[in-house]
Amino acid sequence: MESQHVLIIGAGLAGTCLAHQLIANGHRVQLVDRGINHSTAVAAGMVNPMVFRRMNKSWRLDEFMIDARNYYLQLEQVLDSKLFHPIVIRRMLSSEQERNYWLDRQKTPEFQTYLSEITPADESYSRAHNQFGSGRLKSCFWVDAKAYYEHNLDYFERKGSLLKEDFDLSSFDEINLNYNGKTYDKVVFAVGYQQMNTPFFKELPIQQTKGQSIRVHSKEIPENESLNRKCFVLPLGNNVFRIGATYEWDNPDLTPTEEAKKELMDHLSVLGSYSYEIIDQQVGVRPTVLDRRPILGAHHSIKNLYLFNGLGTKGYLMAPTLARELADFMFEGIPLDKEISIERFYSKSNVPIV
Numbered sequence: 001m002e003s004q005h006v007l008i009i010g011a012g013l014a015g016t017c018l019a020h021q022l023i024a025n026g027h028r029v030q031l032v033d034r035g036i037n038h039s040t041a042v043a044a045g046m047v048n049p050m051v052f053r054r055m056n057k058s059w060r061l062d063e064f065m066i067d068a069r070n071y072y073l074q075l076e077q078v079l080d081s082k083l084f085h086p087i088v089i090r091r092m093l094s095s096e097q098e099r100n101y102w103l104d105r106q107k108t109p110e111f112q113t114y115l116s117e118i119t120p121a122d123e124s125y126s127r128a129h130n131q132f133g134s135g136r137l138k139s140c141f142w143v144d145a146k147a148y149y150e151h152n153l154d155y156f157e158r159k160g161s162l163l164k165e166d167f168d169l170s171s172f173d174e175i176n177l178n179y180n181g182k183t184y185d186k187v188v189f190a191v192g193y194q195q196m197n198t199p200f201f202k203e204l205p206i207q208q209t210k211g212q213s214i215r216v217h218s219k220e221i222p223e224n225e226s227l228n229r230k231c232f233v234l235p236l237g238n239n240v241f242r243i244g245a246t247y248e249w250d251n252p253d254l255t256p257t258e259e260a261k262k263e264l265m266d267h268l269s270v271l272g273s274y275s276y277e278i279i280d281q282q283v284g285v286r287p288t289v290l291d292r293r294p295i296l297g298a299h300h301s302i303k304n305l306y307l308f309n310g311l312g313t314k315g316y317l318m319a320p321t322l323a324r325e326l327a328d329f330m331f332e333g334i335p336l337d338k339e340i341s342i343e344r345f346y347s348k349s350n351v352p353i354v
């Protein structure tokens with residue numbers, strides 16, 4: 001296929017995953033990003049395969065997991081930066097029912113990649129409050145989110161493929177896909193929770209879900225695994241841990257709050273009576289959708305204008321596969337899965353359902 005030039009607004013997880021995919025497919029990209037990020041760069045970057053309550057796998061886990069692992073490992077070479085960190089997640093089980101789900105699932109081939117069999121040592125694990133035993137998750141990892149965002153910006157800037165600026169709507173002609181005097185073949189909006197500040201796709205139900213986390217220093221919290229119950233405890237090295245995260249619906253405010261700090265400290269105390277000092281507090285906003293599925297696809301009336309958004313709480317797991325599916329849709333006409341397609345929000349007459 002002939003190489004095309006694609007303008008991508010937003011160089012967070014969505015925009016950069018798509019940019020790398022398009023380059024791999026032989027296209028040229030131009031990213032626009034203001035250089036300030038409140039989601040991709042402040043995330044914990046954890047890829048946890050399970051949804052704990054009923055001990056189910058995350059949606060489309062097996063395919064997302066393979067793509068995600070390959071993407072971050074390959075990107076380490078491209079960006080010359082350490083991004084990918086394998087980790088064991090130790091779930092402190094919260095009920096007899098959760099324990100039974102685990103015991104039941106651990107024997108099935110479907111779960112063997114992710115659930116370790118509960119051993120006597122897991123049952124009696126003593127470095128956290130232990131009521132119902134614990135279990136270890138396999139195949140988990142976390143991505144250094146700050147490094148991911150910053151090194152991607154550096155990389156695209158060095159290639160001359162990044163405009164570090166506010167997207168200037170008055171310089172954009174959406175009919176001719178011209179921005180600042182340059183014409184593009186396709187344009188993609190990947191602006192995360194700031195979607196409603198752009199006129200295109202603003203009717204779509206992308207919500208702003210504030211999330212806060214704290215970093216603490218402690219010599220008592222275990223460093224070899226990521227403890228999980230009520231909150232996650234991610235060891236960052238040198239006795240520093242990130243504790244997260246809160247969920248504050250419909251809230252784009254970027255101020256750290258005492259309430260969130262207290263909530264996180266309370267949740268940490270459910271795991272153990274550790275002594276620690278708080279280093280700092282992070283705030284971000286996730287772009288979420290009520291049906292918990294991302295939104296990808298083409299604008300209902302403007303030709304060659306696309307959207308990649310709604311990555312929600314599991315962006316680091318889903319984005320690499322979704323970027324490939326969006327590229328295939330844009331260039332090969334391969335239909336997007338109904339569950340992620342923007343068309344679920346358009347009526348039969350192609351009008352957005354508000």
Ligand SMILES: Cc1cc2nc3c(=O)[nH]c(=O)nc-3n(C[C@H](O)[C@H](O)[C@H](O)COP(=O)(O)OP(=O)(O)OC[C@H]3O[C@@H](n4cnc5c(N)ncnc54)[C@H](O)[C@@H]3O)c2cc1C
Nearest residue numbers: 010012013014034040044045046167192211284314315316
């Ligand atoms: C506290 C917190 C913890 C999280 N933890 C995890 C986790 O552990 N695991 C996980 O998988 N996910 C996690 N997430 C979710 C994950 O971060 C998001 O799913 C993902 O980062 C969203 O990426 P995005 O590219 O859609 O949006 P963003 O990261 O918001 O990127 C959008 C980009 O667009 C740019 N932009 C917007 N408007 C304009 C404009 N007008 N002009 C120029 N540039 C513009 C912004 O500068 C920004 O860089 C977490 C999120 C938060 C907030």
